[in-house]
Amino acid sequence: MSNCFHLAIPAGDLNLAKKFYCDVLGCKSGNSEEGHWVDIDFWGNELTLHQSEERLPKVRHEVEMGSVLVPHFGIHLSDGAFQALKERIETAGIAYLDKPYRRFTDSKYEQETFFIEDPNGNILEMKTLVNPKILFKVD
Template sequence: MTPFHLAFPVRDLDETRAFYGEVLGCAIGRSSATWVDFDLYGHQMSAHLRPQATGAARDGEVDGVAVPIPHFGAVLLMDEWERLAARLEARSDIDWLERPMVRFKGEPGEQATLFIRDPSGNALEFKGFRALEQVFAH
């Protein structure tokens, strides 16, 4: 089984780190001034600081790219992610939010990612890693 990925909005990163890290005992992964990753029983939970007065569909940021919050998806091994990305790119009916790209190139946790919307407007992210050990690398 591969781990799931869930991004969720938070009002304060310090209190979020304290709760997930100290109260729940989650290991803390990569982070920035606007988000922090947690290892929740092997699953990647990404807490994103949500601006108070937004309303935009894209109100988070990762590696300099706007991302929709909330979103959910799956973490895949790279071969499977590449097959999915090619299948989606071959279709004309995909509602793309971010086309396939690589984040954190050459750094721990390097990953491929893509964002789409389902027919109901839910944002989904699919991530690809060369090795699952890199999911929480920092």
Template sequence: MTDTPTHLPPFHLAFPVHDIAAARAFYGDLLGCPEGRSTDDWVDFNFYGHQIVAHLAPDEAGHHSTSAVDGDAVPVRHFGVVLSMDQWQGLADRLSAAGVKFVIEPHVRFKGEVGEQATMFFLDPSGNAIEIKAFADMASLFAK
């Protein structure tokens, strides 16, 4: 598929965490993701319209490698979402106010280039890397 659809189907992502209660506090309370179904070993969250599932797997959690992107050491294994600039700034402000330690501080990368974007990286309590980004022009999401 080469065109960006006007409506994207929700994606599903399962990822390991070391503590379900910590995942609930982080994704539910801090990020504001409503909780769906759950058991003692996993919990669903609505991550901006997408289904993410935190699975209890203490030995699997965390990120381990980085890759250079526009001068930043980006965690290779990460997930995230693309927000509007206003949503992105609001979340960056909320995370900063909560004392979240950023792996990569909120900033704009590829300034003046195709694909210019606001980005930030942070870790959940299990060390899983999350990237939240925004484009001033969403049409440049897949631009070369």
């Protein structure tokens, strides 16, 4: 049994969503039920895209660097994978909701992050940590 995370989201048009996750982000597709859902290998986690009419509501929540869109999900990547992903997004002409920026600079929690949205308006936050080993350590 693996410890991968599973998340199912409304995806709008499945073909459009699958193109975004596979062609733009570089993920791979897996099991599916034509016209209903498709599994995406989201960096080792199972993201299930469901054909839908609805979109999730979103609001901005205040945090130390400003306001962030909620709900959102994402992934922590190595710096190399993160920089390559930024290049893929920019090459594809995907607009950033929040452009790449650094948080917690000069601290053990320093990270670079950005926010984008998929074709159905689901918000993704992509991150790279300067010190990834610190992620779940308690002081």
